[in-house]
Amino acid sequence: MNFVMPTFLPALPEIFVLTMACLVLVVDLFKSENNPFITYHLSLVTLLGAAILTVTLHQADPVITFSGSFINDSMADLLKVFIYLVTAVVFLYSRDYLIQRNLFKGEFLILGLFAVLGMMIMVSAYNMVTVYLGLELMSLSLYALVAMHRDSGVASEAAMKYFILGAVASGFLLYGMSLIYGATGQLGIAEIASYINANAGHDLILVLGVSFVVVALAFKLGAVPFHMWIPDVYHGAPTSITLFIGSAPKIAALAMVMRLLSDGLGGLHGEWEGMLIVLTILSVTLGNVVAIAQKNIKRMLAYSTIAHVGFLFMGILAGTPAGNAGAMFYIIVYAIMALGGFGMILLLSRAGFESDNIEDFKGLAKRSPWFAFMMLIVMFSMAGVPPTVGFYAKLSVLSAVINAGYVWVAAYAVLFSVIGAFYYLRIIKFMYFDDEGDSTPIESSLDVRAVMSANALAILLLGIFPGTLMGMCAAAASITH
C-alpha cells in the first residue's frame, strides 16, 4: 500500500492550536502559582496566532489534503476566524466572572482551546470520520466545561443531561454515517456527493442514513424536537460556559450541517427538505412561544436560541448557494448577538450574586445608560428589527427560502418572530421603563467594557453596512468543490 505523505501546510492552524494547547497545559501546571494570568494570556496568544495563520494561508481555491479528509476553503477560513474571535471574547468576558467564583482555573482555558481545536477540525472536515472526530473532541471538552463548577448541583445535572443526550446524538450520527457508508461505499464527502449524482435511484438505506444524520444535526444545533437539553444546560452551566456553548460551537455545528447535508447529501435535497421544514416550523413555534414564560434570562435566551436555529435551518432548507450564504451570515451574526446578550449578564453579575433573573435588568437605563443602550441594540437585533444586523440576517435567510419556493414557511416564521419580539421587548421594558431594582454600580474592568461596547456597536454598524460580511459569506458559499 502506498502511503502518500500529506501536505501539512493547510492544517498549520490546527497543528499550532494543538501544540499551543499542550504547551499551555504544561505551563499552567508549573507556572500558574506565580503568575496567575499567564495561562489566560497564552490562550489569547494562541487564538491570535491561529487567526494570523488562517488568514495568511487563505487561498481562493480550496485545498484538500490528508487523503481527502481535510479541506481548506473560503468557508472554512471564514468560520474559523470567527470561531477564534468569538472564543477570545468569551475568554475575556469570562475572566472576571470566573475569578469571583474561584473557577478561573487553567483547565477552563485549556478545555476551551481543545474545544476550539475540535471546532476547527469540524469546519475543515471533508470526510465523515473527520467530522465525527472534530465533533467528539469539541463535545467532550464542552461536557467537561459544563461540569466545571463541582459544587453546584445544577451544573452537574446540566452536565449529565448534556453528556448523555449528546452521546446518544453522536451515536445516531455514527449510525447514520455507517448506513450511508454501507449504501455508497464512500466516506469522503465529495465522493458521497458524486455517488449520489451518479446513481439516480435512491435506495432506502441511504435515505435512512440521511434521517439519522439529520436527527443528530438537529440535536447538536438544538432544533425541536431534539432541543430538550438546551434550556437545562444553558441554565445550569455557569454563565461564562453558557456564553461559550451558545456562540462558537453553533458556528462549528453549522459548518458540519453544511458539509454533511449541503455538500455531501445535497443531491438528496428532496429527501431531507421535508425533515428540515418540520424542524424549522417546530423550532420557530416552540422557541418563540415558550420563551415568553421564562423568568430566568438564561433560559429565555436558550429558547430564543431554539427559535434562531429554526431560522438557520430555513437557510439550509433552501438548498441554494444563496441559502447557504444566508445561513452562514445568520450564524456569524447570531454568535455576535449571543456574545452581547450573555456578556451583559456576565457584566451584571458580581461576587455572590448571579444576575439570572430578567428582573435584574430593572432600571438598568438609570444605573448605566450606556450599557442599557448596548443591551437595547442586542435585543432589537435578536428580534430582527432594522437597522440592526439581526434584521439583515433574517432578510438573507428569508430571501433565499422564498426564492427556493417555500413562501409559506417564510410567512410562518416571520409571524412567529413577531410573537418572539415580545420577550425581547420585555427586557427593554425592564431596562428603560421600570424604576431601579438594584442600584449598585456596575463594576468591570476597562477591557471588558471596551469589548462589550465594541460588540454591541458592531451589531449596529454591521446593520448599517452589512455588505462586506454578506459578500464574504456569499463568496464562501458559492465555491463548488
Added chain:
Amino acid sequence: MAAFLIMEGLMNGVFCALDAVLFYVFWEGMLIPMFLIIGIWGGPRRIYAAIKFFLYTFLGSVLLLVAIIYLYNQTSSFSILDFHMAKIGMTAQTLIFFAFLLAFAVKVPMWPVHTWLPDAHVEAPTGGSVILAAIMLKMGTYGFARFILPIVPDASAHLDWLVIGMSLIAIVYIAFVALAQTDMKKLIAYSSIAHMGFVTLGFFIVFAIFRATGNTHGAGLGVEGALVQMVSHGFISGALFLCVGVMYDRMHSRNIYDYGGIANTMPVFASFMVLFAMANTGLPGTSGFVGEFMVILASFQANFWYAFLAATTLILGAAYTLWLVKRVVFGEIGNERVAALQDLNTREFVILGSLAVLVLLLGIWPAPLVDVMHASVNHLLEHVVTSKL
C-alpha cells in the same frame, strides 16, 4: 430629544426611499424611537401602550417583508420602480395585496386594526402624539399610494369594495365612538382615524370611478383630495394635540369634565383651539375642507351612497368636535382651577400661530400644493388602470 431627531430622520427616509429594503428598514426602524418615547416619557399606562403599539405594527409589517422579498424574486431587483413594472398573476396579486394591506392598514390605522392608536396617543407625551398623528399615520397612506395601487392594481380593483367598506365604517362608526369619549386625547385620536378613512377612501375610489365612467378624469380628484387631506390632517391633528398639551401642562388632566369655560381665562388659546376645531370639522376656508370636499366630489362620480356616507362626516365630525369645544372652551367657568389658568406664553403662541397660518393658507389657497401633485398623481393613475396580469 435624541429619540425625536432620530425618528425624524428615519421618517424622512421612509418617504424618500425608492428601494424596497431601505423603505422597510426605515419603516421598522422608526418603531424603536417611538417605542422608547411612549414608554419612557408617557402616561400611567405607557408600558401597555408602548408594547401594544410595537407588537401590533410589527405584526402588520412582517408580511410586508415577505411580499417585498417575493417581488424581489419576481423582478430580481429591490427597486420600487421595478416593482411597479412587474407583471404578476392574479393569485399572487391577491396575496401580495393582503400582505401589503395588513401592514398599511395597521399603520394608517384603518378599522378594525385601529385599536392601538387610542392607547398610543393617550399615553404618549405631547410631542410623541403630535409626531404620531401628523407623520406616522401618513406613512401608512403613503404605502397605499406607493405600493398597493401601482403594484397590484388588478387585485385592488377586485377588492376595492373591502377597502372602501373599511374606510366608510371608519368614517361613520369611529365618529360615533369619538362622540362617546371623555378623554380629550382619545377623542382626537378617534377623529384622526375617521379622517384617515377619507384618505383611504380617496385612494380606492378610483376603481369605482373607472368602472362607472370609463375614464380617470374624476379619479385624479379623489387621489389629490386624499393627498391634501394627508397634509392638512397632519397640521390639524398636530395642532389639536398641541392644544391639549397646553391644557395638560396647566391642569394635568385630560378629562373633559375637569374643564369648562376656558375662553374666559385663556382667550387667545381659546381662539386657536376653536380655529383648529373648526378645521377638524371641515369648515370651508380651512384646510380640512379642501381634502374632504375633493374626496366627496370624487365619490359622487363612483356611487351616490359612498358619497352620502362619506358626507355624514360633515355632521358627525361637527358633532363630536363642537361638543368637545362647547364643554371645554365655552360656557361658565367650571371650577377654581380653570379660573386660575394662565394664557399662552410666547413659545406656545408661536407654535400654534404658525400652524394656524398654515391651516388657513392651505384652506384658502390650496393651489400650490395641488398643482405640485398633478404630475405624480397622473403617473400613478396610469399605473392603476394598466392591468398587471
